[in-house]
Amino acid sequence: MAIKAIPKLIYTSPLSLHNDVKEDLSAIKIADPIAYAKIAALIRQLRADCKLAEKLLDHGFGEKRTEELSVSKWFDVWKQGKDLWRLKSWELEDQGLKYRIIYLYLRNEARFVVMAIVKRENFDYDDHEDNIRRRICASLQRTYDIH
Numbered sequence: 001m002a003i004k005a006i007p008k009l010i011y012t013s014p015l016s017l018h019n020d021v022k023e024d025l026s027a028i029k030i031a032d033p034i035a036y037a038k039i040a041a042l043i044r045q046l047r048a049d050c051k052l053a054e055k056l057l058d059h060g061f062g063e064k065r066t067e068e069l070s071v072s073k074w075f076d077v078w079k080q081g082k083d084l085w086r087l088k089s090w091e092l093e094d095q096g097l098k099y100r101i102i103y104l105y106l107r108n109e110a111r112f113v114v115m116a117i118v119k120r121e122n123f124d125y126d127d128h129e130d131n132i133r134r135r136i137c138a139s140l141q142r143t144y145d146i147h
Contacts, residue, residue, distance in 0.1 A: 014053040015046050015103075015112045020139055024117040028099075035097045039117060042089055042101075056085065056112055057105060065090050074102065076126060077137075082146055083107065084115070084136070086125075102136060106144070115139060 017025075029036040046053050052069070055061045061071040068091060074084040087101040098120040104113045115136045116123075124130045140146040 014050060014110075015043065015056075015114065017043070017114045018104075018116075018139055018143065020135060021114045021117055028117065032097075035092070035099065038089075038092055038095075038097060039099060039101075042092070043114070053112065056087065056103065059085075062090070074125060077133075082137075082140060088120075102132075104140065104144070104146075 025036065025039070028039060046056070055067070055069065056071055058071055059073050061067060062069045063072065068089065070088045070090065072086055074082075074086055077084045083105045085103050085105065087103065088099070092099060100116075100118055100120050100123060101114055102116040102118070104115050105111075106113060116132055118132050123132045125133070127133065
């Protein structure tokens with residue numbers, strides 16, 4: 001009887017941070033330490049709670065404040081084949097901290113990568129010349145060969 005090879009399993013955190021996000025967090029920490037602490041806590045929660053992380057691919061999840069988070073596809077780039085999403089926390093919103101977490105889902109690795117954390121007022125999803133959008137697209141190409 002032949003012995004089947006056991007497939008190698010790769011265990012990763014369901015959520016990682018792109019290097020660009022470390023700069024975002026450093027800037028937020030300097031500008032608004034309270035927002036930084038709350039965003040860092042949210043990221044820790046997403047990393048620790050696999051059930052919550054599963055909702056990161058549920059377009060429309062929590063959109064009517066039925067959940068603690070609101071999840072949606074970034075349609076303009078999603079239609080171009082870039083699996084980018086946005087997340088907002090209703091708790092942060094209620095405190096006047098209107099930040100968006102922009103993340104990529106890497107299907108072949110079954111993991112999420114946070115690509116940017118930005119104040120909503122500083123980001124225009126639809127403007128192809130928006131600096132954050134350009135940064136994310138450049139990082140997708142450079143890091144993941146996604147064009």
